[in-house]
Amino acid sequence: MIYSSCSGVVSAAMKRYSRRIIAVSLYYAATLIITTILIRRDHVNGWPVYPLAVLPALGVVGMIWVIGKLITELKDDGYQQMLVVKTVLYSTGFIVSASTIWDFLVAYAGVPAMPPFVIMTAWLASFGVGNAIVRVIYK
Amino acid sequence: MNNRLRVLRAERQWSQQELADRLEVSRQSVNAIETGRYDPSLPLAFRIADLFAKPIEEIFLRD
Numbered sequence: 457m458i459y460s461s462c463s464g465v466v467s468a469a470m471k472r473y474s475r476r477i478i479a480v481s482l483y484y485a486a487t488l489i490i491t492t493i494l495i496r497r498d499h500v501n502g503w504p505v506y507p508l509a510v511l512p513a514l515g516v517v518g519m520i521w522v523i524g525k526l527i528t529e530l531k532d533d534g535y536q537q538m539l540v541v542k543t544v545l546y547s548t549g550f551i552v553s554a555s556t557i558w559d560f561l562v563a564y565a566g567v568p569a570m571p572p573f574v575i576m577t578a579w580l581a582s583f584g585v586g587n588a589i590v591r592v593i594y595k
Numbered sequence: 596m597n598n599r600l601r602v603l604r605a606e607r608q609w610s611q612q613e614l615a616d617r618l619e620v621s622r623q624s625v626n627a628i629e630t631g632r633y634d635p636s637l638p639l640a641f642r643i644a645d646l647f648a649k650p651i652e653e654i655f656l657r658d
Binding site: 465466532533534535536538539594 | 620623632635638639
């Protein structure tokens with residue numbers, strides 16, 4: 457995410473956020489590639505498929521944790537903390553609303569269901585839009 | 596809530612960035628407080644009061 461020309465605790469919190477988000481993104485990419493190769497080539501069968509399938513998901517859970525950690529570490533700059541919270545709130549509200557509407561269209565209007573992982577990817581991508589909206593409102 | 600932060604900063608010829616550095620917050624936060632778009636937390640209000648060596652009520656005023 458977010459903010460330029462920060463100083464002190466904000467800058468330190470943003471640096472930690474950047475390091476953490478890069479680390480969990482690398483973990484996610486690595487486990488996704490490994491899991492895809494192992495399962496599609498039938499190198500893993502039976503019960504080990506379950507924990508293996510969960511490994512990439514833990515990367516996404518880690519991303520959520522990193523965002524939560526940023527919010528808590530911005531406690532000494534309430535204004536920046538508020539901007540991050542609003543960004544996450546707008547993004548989450550938009551994605552949950554859109555996916556709920558889509559689910560009802562699937563259920564009652566025969567619209568095709570969304571492929572897996574779309575909602576999570578869209579949620580993470582929506583932070584960029586949410587950040588832009590918050591910047592316009594609170595410039 | 597109204598405040599005299601811009602006046603006090605100007606008296607010391609500090610930029611918003613300089614004040615932000617002294618308070619360990621972002622420049623945007625200083626700007627938001629000065630323009631009345633954001634009321635600081637109580638700990639930050641005390642840091643501001645300490646920095647300008649004034650009681651809080653001489654910096655932050657009721658509407």
